[in-house]
Amino acid sequence: MSYNNLIEIIDLIQRAEAAGWKITYRNHELAVQVPKNKKAEPELLHKLKQEKERLIQYFEEHVSFEEKHANVPPIKRRESDEDLPLSYSQERLWFIDQFEGSVQYHIPAVFRIKGEVNRALIENALRNIIDRHEILRTIIAEKNGTGFQKILEKGHWNLLYTKLEQAQPNIDLSSYVQDRINSPFDLSADHMMRAELLAIAPDNHILIITFHHIAVDGWSVSLIVEEFRKYWEAFITGQPTNIKPPEIQYADYAVWQRNYFTGEVLDRKLSYWKEKLREVEILNLPFDFPRTDNYKIRGTSFRHRLPEALRNELHSLSVKHGATLFMTLLAAFKVLLFRYNNQEDISIGTPVANRTQPETEHLIGFFVNMIVLRSFLKPDVTFSDFLQQVKKTVLEGYEHQDVPYEKVVASLNSGQGAGRSPLIQTIFGLQNSSQQPELTLPDLDLYPEDYLSTVAQFDLDISITEHGNELVMHVQFNRDLFSSAKIAALCGHYETILGALTKDASQNIGDINLLNEREQDELLTRFQGADVDYPRGETIVTLFAEQVRL
Structure with a gap:
């Protein structure tokens, strides 16, 4: 091919x-x-x-080699519930939670409900989901410094119901919801999904659902939304749900992962990443504020819409160069970072679903993996040529996506420096709006509410959504490192670069303009200075002498 x-x-x-x-x-x-x-x-x-x-x-x-030769063992139901291991990803989040807390790994879903609310139906639907999926009622027990999964009994989860005017009558609603989202989980005691029905008025409620990432990922949230819809419809109509019980659970996957990714198999799979990321450089971002040892995770977000015409031109550019839209957008973003700091070795992370085993398709759990995409830039290389390099790197990364990110970090001895995440501090991804779960229910007027996150997992996390005929940038950033003005300027410069590349992708990377017309005019005016009359009959020497006498 x-x-x-x-x-x-x-x-x-x-x-x-x-x-x-x-x-x-x-x-x-x-x-x-x-x-x-x-x-x-x-x-x-x-x-x-x-x-x-x-x-x-x-x-x-x-x-992969293992799939071709049918050497990948299937995931089977475990034989015992004793000393159930954490998956590699779970173990990393558990360590983070122990040392610094993990509110940055909370996944919220907030809905406004208008009209009459049947609280019991909401609670029953959510409880059925939690009873069905062990991972949502799994806590982490420690034994000799090692974490293990411990599964709680069914039927003990409850929906919290709160009347806002009675709880805190003078508090701002947005602040209350944000506080509930950021309330820490106790990983040794709590269910990994909590929900609160907040009564604002008899016909106006807010449903706040918060998951911990140690138990779910984005794919899982979509599954939960679909199961909630099925349970709700079954309760309303009195019909059975027809949801088949899962053949395996997330703990079975964790056991499988620990047994499979070891020894010769792990060494062989790691060999690509060890060579690809050998002597990798830490990415230097254009911070507004210095990073300190007292690193915080305070975050906020920013949205920027790219013009519809630009989206169409980017698709055409991608097709012309035999690349996907993601590859083109990623390459352009790396060009932007190169123009900011002249760093030639740039590594950025991108999340992958990592559900390559068919048994995991309908499982709720923390499967998502991070792959590191490394590129080398030179000012005299054309964007067209650089795009081919990025394309090759992305394809190779997808081929090796099943290696746990935690194992890649460990193999490179990439420890966490002062306030830095191992290997990568910047995330870049592209998703289609159809990936976002929608919840439409009979006899319930329910609308998603958008709440800005106040914490940040990474220094900079850019997710571009293709929504209809436009591209929307959602930028999550650490506000102890970046100002909102810097992020707004970054998005503007990115749009300018994208526009320039759609007109001429044969430009050298070092020549691509990132300033818009207004910024160029301001720059010229600032350095040109003001026009003043020059005295006739005078020279530079005589004018200088006059200034000295003054």
Whole structure:
């Protein structure tokens, strides 16, 4: 398969995944699964059928070595509940929680409910989900310095109900909700999902649901939303839910991961990352404020919409160069960072779903993995050529995405310096709006509420959402390092670079303009100075002498 054909197929698979579809290839059979709550887009379905042969060729040529030789053991139900290990990702968050707390790893979902509310139905639906998925009622017990999963009994989770005027009559609603989201979990005692129904008025409520990332990821939230809808509809109609009990649980995955990623298998899989990230440099970002040893996780966010015309031009640019939109956006962002600090070795993290095992598709848990995408930039290299480098790196990263990020960090001896996350401090991702879970329920007027996060996992986290015909940048940043003005300027410079590249991608990286017209005019005016009359008949020498006498 040619490189351009490979990119087209990967882009098609990513489109399907962004729409919530699952494409699998097992035992020489290609299958497309569309969840019941997702609409089957005729155009996408037709494209998949049209490209069936190339899809099969892709899976035949690019599945991992273990999949080709059927050496990856299936995930099976564990034999005992004694000393259940944490997954590698869970272990990392548990260590973070012990040393500095982990409110930055809270995942909130806030909804406004208008009209009459059946509190018992909401509680029963959520409790059924928690009883069904062990990970949501799993606590972490410590034994000789090692963390283990301990599963609580079913039926002990409760929905908190609060009347705002009785709890804190003078408090601002937004502040109250934010305080509830940021209230710490006790990982040794609490369920990993909590919910509070906040009564503002008899016909106006806020439902605040908070998960800990140690138990769920973005994919999991979508599954929870879908299960909540099914339970709610079943309660309303009196019909059975028809939700099959899970064959395995997250703890089974953790046992499998610990047994599989070890010894020769782990060494072989790590070899790529150890070579790719050898002597990697720490990314120097354009901070407004110095990083100190008393590093804090205070964060906020900023949104920036890119013009619709620019989005269309970026798609065309990506197709022309045989790249996906993500590759083009990532390459342009790395150019921006290079222009800011002249650093030639730039590494950025991007999250991947990491549900390569078919058994994990319907599981709730912390599966998402981080891969590090490293690039080398030179001012005299064209963007077109640099995009090819980024494309190659992204493809290789996807091929090796199943290696736990924690193992990559450990293999490189990349400790955490003063206030720094290991290896990466900047995250960049692209998602489609169809990936965002929607919750539409009969007999319940429920609307999502948007609350800005006040904590930050990383120095800079940029997520671009393709929403309809526009691209929306959502920037989460540490406000002890960046000012809001700096982030707004960064987004503006990024848009300028993207626009310049759609007009001419053959420019050298060092020549790409990042200032808009207003900034260029201000710069020229500032350094040009004001116009003044020059005395006729005088020279520089005589004028200087006159100034000395004064």
